[in-house]
Amino acid sequence: MARKILEVVGLNKHFGGIYVTRDVDFEMSEGDQSAIIGPNGAGKTTFFNLLTGHHSPDSGRIVFDGQDITNWPPHTIARIGISRAFQVSNIFPRLTVMENVRSAVHSHLGVAMNMFTRANRVGIAETEEVVALCGLTDKLDVLAGRLSQGDKKKLELAIALANKPKLLFLDEPTAGMSRDETQETMNLVDRLNKDLGLTILFTEHDMSVVFSHARRVTLLHRGEIIVEGTPNAVRDNETAKQIYLGKQQI
Numbered sequence: 743m744a745r746k747i748l749e750v751v752g753l754n755k756h757f758g759g760i761y762v763t764r765d766v767d768f769e770m771s772e773g774d775q776s777a778i779i780g781p782n783g784a785g786k787t788t789f790f791n792l793l794t795g796h797h798s799p800d801s802g803r804i805v806f807d808g809q810d811i812t813n814w815p816p817h818t819i820a821r822i823g824i825s826r827a828f829q830v831s832n833i834f835p836r837l838t839v840m841e842n843v844r845s846a847v848h849s850h851l852g853v854a855m856n857m858f859t860r861a862n863r864v865g866i867a868e869t870e871e872v873v874a875l876c877g878l879t880d881k882l883d884v885l886a887g888r889l890s891q892g893d894k895k896k897l898e899l900a901i902a903l904a905n906k907p908k909l910l911f912l913d914e915p916t917a918g919m920s921r922d923e924t925q926e927t928m929n930l931v932d933r934l935n936k937d938l939g940l941t942i943l944f945t946e947h948d949m950s951v952v953f954s955h956a957r958r959v960t961l962l963h964r965g966e967i968i969v970e971g972t973p974n975a976v977r978d979n980e981t982a983k984q985i986y987l988g989k990q991q992i
């Protein structure tokens with residue numbers, strides 16, 4: 743059996759008296775590719791924020807790769823191998839693809855930004871490697887702000903991969919994309935999972951994407967896990983249909 747890479751036990755978080763994460767127990771094994779689904783406001787992004795140290799839980803425990811990381815700050819969590827791509831883009835539009843990824847590589851390598859000069863080769867090989875992996879080699883010198891929606895997401899993935907993570911969280915990776923861009927992005931996600939062995943957890947509102955790219959699905963509603971299982975098991979679950987799936991196109 744694959745090794746457990748993430749274990750969340752009894753996680754709680756409330757904002758102003760409203761529980762946004764309630765008694766959440768959740769696990770991932772190394773190599774999993776799973777999805778978190780649920781209506782707007784269900785608490786999906788908050789869950790990612792808790793797991794990456796952007797919010798502190800009120801109670802509960804988060805164990806990553808055998809280490810208790812509860813209440814660790816985001817940069818320390820990133821350093822030990824958890825990366826995320828945000829629901830709202832975090833790329834620098836006025837920098838090129840190369841510059842965006844290279845600054846993330848530098849941050850991982852602990853290189854100061856003032857060494858970021860043309861003459862300096864630090865981080866170039868690492869940058870080119872992740873850019874190639876994400877299929878952006880021919881766009882290295884393009885300003886990030888000029889990329890298509892699909893290429894922007896590839897760039898965000900490249901930035902997320904700059905710190906060589908073991909676990910990757912993707913918050914709505916295909917939001918705002920055309921069908922072709924969605925397909926291309928999810929194919930890349932599949933490749934990162936299969937070829938690099940990255941453990942991946944993503945949120946997604948398009949159920950056709952969820953059911954064809956996740957091997958496990960967790961339905962969150964008002965901060966609570968309602969149903970969890972294989973795509974087929976969740977699709978056939980009556981509560982899941984009532985709460986969410988009945989309102990979605992599958």
Ligand SMILES: Nc1ncnc2c1ncn2[C@@H]1O[C@H](COP(=O)(O)OP(=O)(O)OP(=O)(O)O)[C@@H](O)[C@H]1O
Pocket residue numbers: 757762780781782783784785786787788789829
């Ligand atoms: N920093 C915050 N302070 C107060 N309330 C918050 C904060 N962050 C999130 N919330 C609330 O927590 C609830 C869950 O929000 P969250 O963004 O986690 O949902 P979500 O499942 O990601 O939704 P969506 O599908 O729309 O992205 C919402 O009611 C939101 O208003």
Ligand SMILES: [Mg+2]
Pocket residue numbers: 786787788829913
């Ligand atoms: Mg969200």
